[in-house]
Each structure stands twice: as C-alpha cells, then as structure tokens.
Amino acid sequence: MATLRLIGTDGVNYYTWDxxxxxxxxxxxxxxxxxxxxxxxxxxxxxxxxxxxxxxxTIIDLGSHNGTVINGARVTIPTAVKPGDNIVFGQVxxxxxxxxxxxxxxxxxxxxxxxxxxPEKSVFLSINEALKPLPSKxxxxxxxxxxxxxxxxxxxxxxxxxxxLRRSLALVSKVIPxxxxxxxxxxxxxxxxxxxxxxxxxxxxxxxxxxxRTIVKEILANKNAILIGDPTDDPRFAxxxxxxxxxxxxxxxxxxxxxxxxxxxxxxxxxxxxxRYSNDYLRLxxxxxxxxxxxxxxxxxxxxxxxxxxxxxxxxxxxxxxxxLLPKSVPEISGYSVHPFQRQCLAxxxxxxxxxxxxxxRLLFLLGDVSGKGxxxxxxxxxxxxxxxxxxxxxxxxxxxxxxQMSLQLYEFSMxxxxxxxxxxxxxxxxxxxxxxxxxxNPPLLVRRDGSIERLAATGMVIGSFDFGDWTEESRGLEPGxxxxxxxxxxxxxxxxxxxxxxxxxxxxxxETRMQQLSAIAxxxxxxxxxxxxxxPRSDDITMLLVRRD
Numbered sequence: 001m002a003t004l005r006l007i008g009t010d011g012v013n014y015y016t017w018d019x020x021x022x023x024x025x026x027x028x029x030x031x032x033x034x035x036x037x038x039x040x041x042x043x044x045x046x047x048x049x050x051x052x053x054x055x056x057x058t059i060i061d062l063g064s065h066n067g068t069v070i071n072g073a074r075v076t077i078p079t080a081v082k083p084g085d086n087i088v089f090g091q092v093x094x095x096x097x098x099x100x101x102x103x104x105x106x107x108x109x110x111x112x113x114x115x116x117x118x119p120e121k122s123v124f125l126s127i128n129e130a131l132k133p134l135p136s137k138x139x140x141x142x143x144x145x146x147x148x149x150x151x152x153x154x155x156x157x158x159x160x161x162x163x164x165l166r167r168s169l170a171l172v173s174k175v176i177p178x179x180x181x182x183x184x185x186x187x188x189x190x191x192x193x194x195x196x197x198x199x200x201x202x203x204x205x206x207x208x209x210x211x212x213r214t215i216v217k218e219i220l221a222n223k224n225a226i227l228i229g230d231p232t233d234d235p236r237f238a239x240x241x242x243x244x245x246x247x248x249x250x251x252x253x254x255x256x257x258x259x260x261x262x263x264x265x266x267x268x269x270x271x272x273x274x275x276r277y278s279n280d281y282l283r284l285x286x287x288x289x290x291x292x293x294x295x296x297x298x299x300x301x302x303x304x305x306x307x308x309x310x311x312x313x314x315x316x317x318x319x320x321x322x323x324x325l326l327p328k329s330v331p332e333i334s335g336y337s338v339h340p341f342q343r344q345c346l347a348x349x350x351x352x353x354x355x356x357x358x359x360x361x362r363l364l365f366l367l368g369d370v371s372g373k374g375x376x377x378x379x380x381x382x383x384x385x386x387x388x389x390x391x392x393x394x395x396x397x398x399x400x401x402x403x404x405q406m407s408l409q410l411y412e413f414s415m416x417x418x419x420x421x422x423x424x425x426x427x428x429x430x431x432x433x434x435x436x437x438x439x440x441x442n443p444p445l446l447v448r449r450d451g452s453i454e455r456l457a458a459t460g461m462v463i464g465s466f467d468f469g470d471w472t473e474e475s476r477g478l479e480p481g482x483x484x485x486x487x488x489x490x491x492x493x494x495x496x497x498x499x500x501x502x503x504x505x506x507x508x509x510x511x512e513t514r515m516q517q518l519s520a521i522a523x524x525x526x527x528x529x530x531x532x533x534x535x536x537p538r539s540d541d542i543t544m545l546l547v548r549r550d
Contacts, residue, residue, distance in 0.1 A: 008094030040090030066090040165197035178268040250277040256293040331357040339518035350377025351543035366424040410464030419464040449481030490540035
C-alpha cells in the first residue's frame with residue numbers, strides 16, 4: 001500500500017518520515033515531531049497537516065527566520081503539496097513521495113531526551129574491556145563471519161552515509177537479537193542527542209529515547225560502554241523509575257569513536273525475556289561499532305577532501321582573476337624600456353603592480369605590497385588597483401593627491417591592520433624626469449650607468465592605516481643607461497638555510513647585470529634567489545618592475 005513519505009537531506013543528515021494523519025511540527029527543537037538538526041531551520045519552523053484519508057497535505061510556515069519554499073516559491077500562507085513537490089525548510093531540501101511501506105531500517109533523526117537518573121558506575125564497562133578478543137563460542141556463530149565480511153566491505157563501497165548506516169543495522173541484527181537498533185549522534189554544541197538511523201520491527205515506531213544523562217556522558221566523554229541486563233529485576237535500579245523509558249529486558253550501547261574522538265553511539269535493546277545480553281554480546285556490538293566508526297571517519301575525510309577541492313577550485317579561479325587584473329602588456333614609451341615580473345608563493349597574493357600611459361604621454365607605474373597573504377591580501381590588492389586606475393584618468397593627475405585619496409579609501413573600508421606599502425612613479429619622456437612617491441615601501445634602486453646606486457627612500461608612511469598623512473613628491477633626472485628597479489620584500493627577505501638573501505646581495509647582482517636586457521636582469525636575479533633558498537619553502541611573493549632609459 002502506498003504511503004506518503006517526506007524525504008530530505010541537508011548534505012550531512014538524511015531524513016525520511018512516513019506522514020500519518022494529524023498535525024505535525026517540523027523544526028530544530030527536540031519537541032518537534034519532525035526534528036531537523038540544521039542551523040538554518042528554526043526551532044519551530046513549519047507545521048505539516050495531513051488529512052485523515054491521506055489525500056491532502058498542507059504546509060504552514062510558522063514565521064521561520066529563513067522561510068519555507070515550495071517548488072521554488074516562498075510561501076507565507078497554508079499551501080497544499082502533492083507527491084513530487086520539492087519543499088525547502090531553511091536550506092534543507094525535501095521531497096514529498098508516495099512510496100510503498102516495507103521493512104523498517106530507516107534514517108529518522110529523532111530527539112533523545114536526557115534524564116537525571118544516575119546509574120551506579122558498575123553498569124559501565126571500559127571500551128577496552130568491551131573490545132577484548134571474541135570467545136570462540138561467539139565467532140562460531142553461523143552468521144558471524146559472513147556478517148563481519150559484509151560489514152568490512154562497507155569500508156570501500158561508494159554509497160551514501162545514510163544507506164550505509166541502515167545496512168549496518170540490518171547486518172548487526174543478523175547476529176545480535178534486538179527489538180531496536182539505533183545509531184545516535186550529538187548536535188554540534190553537544191547539548192542534544194538524536195537518532196540518525198534505526199532498525200525496528202515492522203509497523204513499530206522508535207518513539208523517543210529517554211537516556212540517562214550520565215549514560216550519555218560516560219559514553220561520549222569517557223568512551224565507556226554500557227550493558228544493562230534487566231532494569232526491572234536489577235537491584236541497582238530498584239529505587240529508580242527507569243534508565244531507558246521502555247519495557248526493555250536488556251540493553252547495551254557502545255561509543256563509535258576513531259582515534260579518541262567519539263563520533264556517536266551504537267545502541268541495542270530487546271523486550272524478549274529470553275534474550276539477555278552478556279559481555280560476549282557487548283563485545284560483538286563493540287566490534288561492529290568499530291567498523292561503523294571507521295566508515296564514518298572515511299565519510300568525514302571524503303567531505304574534507306571535497307571541501308578542499310572546492311576551495312582549490314575557488315583559489316584557481318581567484319588566481320586567474322587576479323592575473324587578469326594585472327596589465328597584460330606594457331605601453332611603449334619612446335626612449336624607455338619597461339619590464340614587470342611577478343612570481344607568487346601562493347595561488348593568490350598581495351603584491352601588485354601597474355603600468356599605464358597617461359593622456360599627456362607620460363609613463364605611470366606603481367608597485368605595492370599588501371599586508372598579509374592569501375585571499376584577504378588579494379582582495380585589497382584588487383581594490384588598490386581599481387582605485388588607482390580610476391584616479392589616474394582624472395584631469396591634472398598628481399601622485400601625492402592620488403596616494404592620499406587611496407589611503408583614505410582603504411582606511412574607510414578595511415581594518416587598521418590592512419595597510420599597503422606603495423611606490424608610484426611618473427616618467428616624462430620629454431624632460432627625462434622621474435617623479436615619485438614612496439609610501440613606506442622598500443627604497444627602489446636607481447642604478448646609474450656608471451654602476452653607482454641611489455636608494456629612493458620613503459616620502460611618506462604606508463597607506464590605509466590612518467585617516468591622516470601627507471606624501472611628498474620627489475624627482476630625479478634620468479640619463480641614458482640609468483636603470484630603476486622597484487621591488488617587493490620577497491627578494492631581500494628570501495630565507496636561506498641560515499640567513500636572508502639581503503639587500504647587498506641583490507644590489508650587487510642588479511649592478512653587475514644592469515646593461516643586459518631587462519628580462520634577463522629579472523631572470524638572473526630570481527635564479528640567484530632560488531639558488532640561495534634551495535629547498536626551503538618560499539614565504540613571500542617576488543615582484544619587481546624595471547624601467548630603463550635607453
């Protein structure tokens with residue numbers, strides 16, 4: 001017979017509920033009939049009304065924060081749904097399905113109440129005790145080895161986590177007699193316990209577990225297993241109402257953990273008076289629990305790998321975008337050669353440079369180094385480039401004024417720790433004058449034709465840290481053969497085995513190669529840096545800009 005079923009997933013947990021006639025609440029509160037452990041779902045998110053003849057299902061949003069969406073449209077009034085409709089609560093997707101109800105291994109997150117009943121410590125067993133070698137009378141059970149083999153195969157089967165948990169419980173039931181089998185997880189904050197997979201007799205409802213808070217604490221925090229023979233006959237519980245609020249005759253639970261971290265709980269109980277769990281059964285449950293825990297760890301590793309792959313793809317995309325922000329070619333200026341070079345140590349970085357021809361024919365260039373590394377530095381780098389490009393198209397462009405405007409904008413829209421060192425210069429080919437502003441950047445090298453070197457010191461502080469500051473323009477004349485090298489600190493601060501590359505070594509190499517082509521100067525310098533660093537990992541970007549009067 002077909003039955004209506006609500007099926008959904010948040011990407012981690014799998015939910016499936018048979019819809020019985022009545023009014024049901026769905027939400028993140030343990031009090032809700034349909035419990036969804038996702039932060040995007042409100043505690044009382046929606047109401048599901050099912051008519052007596054199962055012919056009509058109505059969804060009512062209860063004023064949830066993130067809303068309810070049916071077939072792509074957000075609903076604010078009671079809305080009828082039919083099989084095949086897609087329903088989204090918060091960011092958790094569901095589908096209403098008409099399916100044939102059969103056997104009952106299922107994954108149904110159900111709240112587990114915690115009571116203050118305090119069992120005696122003697123009911124707990126160390127997990128090491130529970131994992132002692134199995135006696136021959138257990139390993140000789142006809143279904144044990146085939147079941148163990150089937151569970152071991154789960155470690156490599158590419159199936160959803162929820163399906164794996166349901167199949168695991170079905171396999172465990174072949175060896176361990178149980179009325180109820182369940183896998184329980186805890187919420188992220190550790191304050192709630194809920195079932196994620198159950199195995200029940202046909203047409204029986206799991207109900208709401210009421211576990212002792214001490215039991216849960218012992219299992220989750222201390223990795224202890226629990227074995228309960230019969231709470232009604234056991235004198236240790238004679239003065240207590242119940243450890244587990246059901247007519248059980250025997251129960252046991254083991255922690256699912258990997259490398260000391262508890263992943264959840266594997267639970268079994270029975271109401272059959274002929275079935276009394278012993279230490280042997282507890283060891284069986286612990287053995288199966290170990291296999292399930294290993295598979296759960298594999299899912300976590302797979303999820304981590306998938307998330308890493310997503311991040312890597314995003315970084316690759318960001319790297320391409322950042323490279324496209326940099327100039328693809330440099331303008332030709334009569335009497336001058338220009339060569340930029342950049343090598344990043346990460347997929348994206350905070351070094352920037354730009355070269356452009358102003359409307360009056362002058363050559364404009366800048367090179368900067370953003371504080372920090374990675375995506376944050378890359379975002380600031382793109383902001384600086386965009387701002388500067390807008391400014392240099394203004395009439396009567398002036399370096400000092402542009403640098404001040406960039407500093408104020410960066411200060412307003414970033415943290416005080418997000419600052420930029422910057423060197424910006426303009427070369428006028430008609431007068432062969434270099435005008436520049438050095439905002440706290442490494443002093444560039446002005447290498448004269450005769451090999452003498454002048455360092456262009458800072459003419460103001462870094463930009464972006466304060467809402468004040470002035471930057472002074474300075475000028476230098478350029479003679480034929482003079483070479484200007486602007487660089488980031490990735491060159492002098494490159495770390496070798498015992499020391500940094502250093503500025504003196506850099507100056508010597510640039511001076512010795514000053515008459516070579518600009519590209520050769522850059523390549524020779526980088527080759528020397530890489531030789532110096534050897535096998536040590538690079539810790540910073542290398543960026544340089546070479547300008548020479550021919």
